[in-house]
Amino acid sequence: MVHKINTLLFFAVTAQYANALLNPEGYRTLSISNALVIMVVLFLSAWFTRDRVPTLPQPAEDVGGFSVREFYRDIVMALTNRNYLFLMLALFALSLMLGVRGALNAYMTVYYWELTADQFANILLIGSAVGYVSGFLLSARIHGRFDKRATIVATALMLSIFPAMPVILRLVGYFPDNGTTALMWAIAGFGALGAVSGSVLNISVMSALADIADENAVRYGVRQEGILYSARTFFAKLDASLGHGVAAVALAVIAFPEKAEPGEVPADTIWWLGMIDSPLAIIPGVIAAVLYAQYRINQAEYESTRRQLAARPS
Numbered sequence: 001m002v003h004k005i006n007t008l009l010f011f012a013v014t015a016q017y018a019n020a021l022l023n024p025e026g027y028r029t030l031s032i033s034n035a036l037v038i039m040v041v042l043f044l045s046a047w048f049t050r051d052r053v054p055t056l057p058q059p060a061e062d063v064g065g066f067s068v069r070e071f072y073r074d075i076v077m078a079l080t081n082r083n084y085l086f087l088m089l090a091l092f093a094l095s096l097m098l099g100v101r102g103a104l105n106a107y108m109t110v111y112y113w114e115l116t117a118d119q120f121a122n123i124l125l126i127g128s129a130v131g132y133v134s135g136f137l138l139s140a141r142i143h144g145r146f147d148k149r150a151t152i153v154a155t156a157l158m159l160s161i162f163p164a165m166p167v168i169l170r171l172v173g174y175f176p177d178n179g180t181t182a183l184m185w186a187i188a189g190f191g192a193l194g195a196v197s198g199s200v201l202n203i204s205v206m207s208a209l210a211d212i213a214d215e216n217a218v219r220y221g222v223r224q225e226g227i228l229y230s231a232r233t234f235f236a237k238l239d240a241s242l243g244h245g246v247a248a249v250a251l252a253v254i255a256f257p258e259k260a261e262p263g264e265v266p267a268d269t270i271w272w273l274g275m276i277d278s279p280l281a282i283i284p285g286v287i288a289a290v291l292y293a294q295y296r297i298n299q300a301e302y303e304s305t306r307r308q309l310a311a312r313p314s
Helices: 002-010 024-047 050-055 068-079 082-112 117-145 148-171 181-220 225-253 267-277 282-292 299-311
Strands: none
Touching: 068 082, 068 181, 068 225, 082 148, 082 181, 082 225, 082 267, 082 282, 117 148, 117 181, 148 181, 148 267, 148 282, 181 225, 181 299, 225 267
């Protein structure tokens, strides 16, 4: 619902822009508004979780203050954990795929599928909202039945393939034509499957990071949640930006025209746009799944680690 409201609010149809997604002013306003919302949400998240601080593992009394040297030592310590290293390498490949798709999303919406802002809003509402909520509700049940590594690998593959299926099916001639109601529902359906996969994958990887924090606590005697999670977030942002850069280069290579109108872009250019966004973007996603498969903490190792931590004096 939020996506739909945002799209209709910032991309309302005007006399100059029948397809409001082509209005550059909408993106400026949307960016500023999103930045402000993110700042407020982050502040509220930090403020209302203050009561959790006393329940967290506390550092030893003889631990010194912050220093740049210790900071980099902690990073090196974290990266020497084989499981964490492979999760980070997988994240690099996955973020590259998501960055490329994210950068090309507007181009695909306007020029490949020739959707309006309202149709795009409906797809986001149906696909993202239903998908992410379903993934959240299914995660606990999936983790109770399947191994965490298998779940991560499977959902990484599904996140790579499901969002690409509309273009793949269009390329082989088995997808609804542009301008039809069936097109919007078909894209939304595959989007929902991708969102379910992404939701379960994200929850599973975050859970895996908690297991790695326990593993490092046993190995080094220190908790490293801050380093593990913050480094992952930083590199995810960096990698996504790299994906945007790759997408920009790809648009230049296929000579995508500036200020193009939907329906007027050469067919060969549109074909290459779809290829880059979907079939070719699957490749780093599959590489990510292969790297995720190197994660080695199973249920037995997790329980052993937890027993060792419980046996330590508090």
